[in-house]
Amino acid sequence: xxxxxxxxxxxxxxxxxxxxxxxxxxxxxxxxxxxxxxxxxxxxxxxxxxxxxxxxxxxxxxxxxxxxxxxxxxxxxxxxxxxxxxxxxxxxxxxxxxxxxxxxxxxxxxxxxxxxxxxxxxxxxxxxxxxxxxxxxxxxxxxxxxxxxxxxxxxxxxxxxxxxxxxxxxxxxxxxxxxxxxxxxxxxxxxxxxxxxxxxxxxxxxxxxxxxxxxxxxxxxxxxxx
Numbered sequence: 001x002x003x004x005x006x007x008x009x010x011x012x013x014x015x016x017x018x019x020x021x022x023x024x025x026x027x028x029x030x031x032x033x034x035x036x037x038x039x040x041x042x043x044x045x046x047x048x049x050x051x052x053x054x055x056x057x058x059x060x061x062x063x064x065x066x067x068x069x070x071x072x073x074x075x076x077x078x079x080x081x082x083x084x085x086x087x088x089x090x091x092x093x094x095x096x097x098x099x100x101x102x103x104x105x106x107x108x109x110x111x112x113x114x115x116x117x118x119x120x121x122x123x124x125x126x127x128x129x130x131x132x133x134x135x136x137x138x139x140x141x142x143x144x145x146x147x148x149x150x151x152x153x154x155x156x157x158x159x160x161x162x163x164x165x166x167x168x169x170x171x172x173x174x175x176x177x178x179x180x181x182x183x184x185x186x187x188x189x190x191x192x193x194x195x196x197x198x199x200x201x202x203x204x205x206x207x208x209x210x211x212x213x214x215x216x217x218x219x220x221x222x223x224x225x226x
Contacts (some may be wrong), residue, residue: 038162039163040103042163044164046170077131083129109125
């Protein structure tokens, strides 16, 4: 009887365990990429409902607001060569993590900008982080799709759109609640201040409203027949 080789007998088990580990790693990689695409759309869209508030707070016209918003696109375009170099030099996964963290940290910057110059700078950096993340996460998704053996990019881009819808809706709802609370907080102030003045100094009470009345009651004219 021919003896069975130990290496040959263990080879199928090793192959199966390697394939199972590879499949589990691919699933985790796809879940991570899905989360990144969703978060990118969520973060970028969460800034959009704040544009009217920033415009009103800084007193910007349409032309100045357009220049400020255009700086975001300029930042995205200028960073494209750097994003490609970084993905090739450090890897698309490391670039994705760095750009995603920078994008999340830069979200409050345009909302809290004190003037037009700070707003342009904040949107320039915000657009640069978004452009770098766009390049690196798509490069990472292409690598995952190549090992997945079936198309997955369409589902990832669908998650980006879903994240954008969720981010814009949540930010709009939060801005609506905040503006409503500010209006409610501002409403009682005149009444409270008036009551306080009356309580502390009664002589400072506002005079009673004047009512105009005729000096003499109108006479009723009666026409008598002749």
